[in-house]
Amino acid sequence: MELKNKKILLGVTGGIAAYKAPEICSLLCKQGANVKVIMTETAKQFVSKLTFQTMSRNLVYTDMFEEYPQNAEISHISLAKWADIFVIAPASANSIAKFANGISDNLLSATFLAARSPVMIVPAMNTFMLNNPATEANMNTLKERGIAILATQSDLLACNDVGNGKMLEPTEIVEEIDNRLRKKDLLGKNVLVTAGPTIEAIDPVRYLTNYSSGKMGYALAEEAEKRGANVTLISGPTAIKKPKVSKFISVVSSLDMYQAVLENFVNADIVIKAAAPADYRPKVYHSQKIKKEIGGEFKIEFERNPDILKSVAAKKRHQFMVGFAAESENELANAMTKLTAKNLDMIIVNNIKAENAGFQSDTNVVTIIDKHKNIENIEEMTKIELAKLILDKIKKAVAF
Ligand SMILES: Cc1cc2nc3c(=O)[nH]c(=O)nc-3n(C[C@H](O)[C@H](O)[C@H](O)COP(=O)(O)O)c2cc1C
Structure with a gap:
């Protein structure tokens, strides 16, 4: 997350989803953000000022004319100036109408008008309020002015209607905030990532695979996409959540992965091969389940799968290529050989x-080894943190 030390102004309006706003505040604070909250008068009917004050460890602002002790400046101007991002969640139909029409009759709407940071609106309301042409027109006006409006969800609403209008979940809102604050240093770059294991079928019910979970490749793909890249993720079968990427290609065997990589390689600027494709596949695929009655020893003969890295290395032009190695002995020596043999960067x-x-x-x-054979040992960290670090190093090495 890129939220550490970020100044986030959270506006809360009077809708039933206001009960979820303290969780947004809490999640942001846990990531190290500095959160200041503005509540409308109506919002105070739904959730208390004290809750936000306790969560954010900051004053909560509600009144345009109140003098706040730490704030000698005019509140709506100084808060607008202070924020790195201004998020209104939940945003009521009423406040959205004020924002669209330049009405500034309370602290929240006046701060909106004075905003100079990116603004993100997270609507929440009854389906009929949402679909009312007035609300639709107000939202379109705001979108045309460059204000980000997050989508609502369809569900059983608090008013007992079923339909669109439910606010996104706090974790999703925090993810969107994080996304908007993140540096876009890979904007427009095409990044090809492979991830996960492959499976090599023996018969219709049996196969060979390996322990790769796909976590490292998925973290790299997700992080690169968040940094503005168009990511194509070619993934073997995994049990983890599919990340949000421009293009997701699901493959099964090493041969499938080889084919997909060849098809997507030419347009890539950066290629990260984090998958663990099987080196061998059974020479014979039994189209019927092999019966145990065969008895005695059962032998499988294997044949070599194509070496994906080596094949694309031969086609390398402008691509920056990153490989992964998982060795159980002579790790560094083997990795150095692979670096040269496969023309990796x-x-x-x-x-x-x-x-x-x-x-x-x-x-x-x-351990990261660059093409000049500089070796850097990296201490234990989460795969998400490591993905950021690897992309930072790639960015530094590639002269975009
Ligand atoms: C129980 C209750 C729930 C409400 N929920 C919503 C809601 O989810 N969305 C909305 O736009 N308005 C909702 N309203 C109406 C708003 O509270 C009302 O429009 C108010 O003027 C909003 O003021 P504000 O935008 O200044 O916070 C609700 C009202 C009540 C009484």
């Missing part, structure tokens, strides 16, 4: 023997 060596590292784990311990 960087190789990340998974320390699969370290605790809290390698396959399945949420954390990783790696």
